[in-house]
Amino acid sequence: MQVADTTAKPNPDITIVRFAPSPNGLLHLGHARSALLNWRFAKRSGARFLLRIEDIDTTRARPEFEQAIFEDLSWLGLDWPEPVRRQSDHFDDYRAALVELRKLGLLYPAFMSRAEVTSHVRVYEQNGRVWPRDPDGAPHYPAVDQGLAEAERNRRIDAGDPHSWRLDMQAALDGLTSQEGETVSLTWQEDGQGPDGETGKVVADPGVWGDVVLARRDVPASYHLAVTVDDALQAITTVIRGQDLFASTSVHRLLQSLLGLPAPIYRHHSLVRDGSGRKLSKSHGDIALAELRAKGLSPADVSAMAGLDALE
Template sequence: MPPPVFRFAPSPNGYLHLGHAYSALLNADLARASGGKLLLRIEDIDRTRCRPAFEQAIYEDLSWLGLAWDGEVRRQSDHLALYHGAVERLSALGLIYPAFESRAEIARLVAVKETAAPWPRDPDGAPLYPGLGKQLSATKRADLIAAGVPYALRLDMTAAIALAGELSWQELGSGPDGETGSIAARPEAWGDVIIARKETPTSYHLSVVIDDALQGITEVVRGADLFWSTSVHRLLQHLLGLPAPVYRHHALLRDAEGRKLSKSTGSTGLRELRAAGVSPVDIRTMVGLGSAL
């Protein structure tokens, strides 16, 4: 049986903080304990926020923590054509449609609907897509695209679920309410999620399942905030004929007010902690991992 393959996949849209350190160190510990591999992936599809300086800082912070990875670093921005091909496959199945409402227009539509009753929200708290993109004729869609109107490519969730049927994943960690073991996927909770945009031929949901499959990832270790996103990932894996890794979601590190750590929290940034004289050993203690395996 081949050794397990883990990955750490940060986005270079800010500096790493203690939460990133915990996830990276946990992946490294699990890979080492199982005789497996640890891969590094740079998830840089958001070209408006990702910066080369942040990417370089990722390498510096991980090296300072004493982490090394196997093989070459995979950068998502080098594989946009590959993601576009997956969109085309989903489109050929009749599962993709363009939606032309802006974020502001969507907010207005939700506000109107909520004058009558609460509008459903996804597990992250964002309102489900309320627009009429799915109802536009092929001619109208073509006209809007030809006119240069911005659009998002959305997954027809009802049609996708009808094609895929019931799905589940194997959870070795736990979800927000302690869910573990075999977890029934609930992709319908996300509505018609965005798969790509006019200016970016992929989304996080799409690129992450393609990359995990192509890199041979066998165990995805990540924060519990992505637990229910796995429902969408399982659906896309099934639709695209990709293997499903097992998942291990871990608790999130939080600040003194109980908020999830973010890249804007300088007090938890690895660069700031390093400058203050904190050592890599101290970091392991701070995130609750103790000494290295």
């Protein structure tokens, strides 16, 4: 059977990159590396550099962290056009994408809690069997709710039962055919490098993620859905981001294909790590750019600490 290639073919007339932090903590050296790589790439190539605030999770986003993002990036010497896109201003865009996926029959409400999933997996693995897990180590969601009748789903939703909306991954993969009925091969152009040295044309493998969450009752879109929609609406042609998101690109390519959205070129870069080899993280309280600035370090010092001298 002939395979149709859906590798990204970006608009050659204009290149647009973006840096998209979440205002749920202070920026650290890892953020500085990614922001500077995007901004310097734009300056060298004549591209547009956009700043996007990914505050889809309004329970964790805080205005003081957003203000700190602006201050840190300005101190580093970056500039960007206004207005900045804030995800919290565009919930309707994500709802529209969810409606399209529901029309395709690819979404279902998932009612199992994390504790219930953990219990289900534990029982399954008691006899030495191995439950599938995604690249982040989380267990795949059990195929428990997919078979619920529509009436039962609606009854539980109307009753206020907590639930998320998940992508039926197998149905999505089964539906990947071209207009000519050919099997579609999802790939992307990698101009950077994956964690294992992947570069060039990379074959996407979204199935390894299982039935990913695309929305929750209190959060109108997951990272996977929001970033896919945002990149398309902002006409992003080159995505420059850390290697920790390399595997996620497979999900984004799938969503782009299902929703008929263009796919950018990707340039994944290595991460800034601490002395133990762990990547820097807000949740671990790694030293913030604001603290480095308060200690008297210069933007050039931070750039060197982020490893950009070796990368340039």
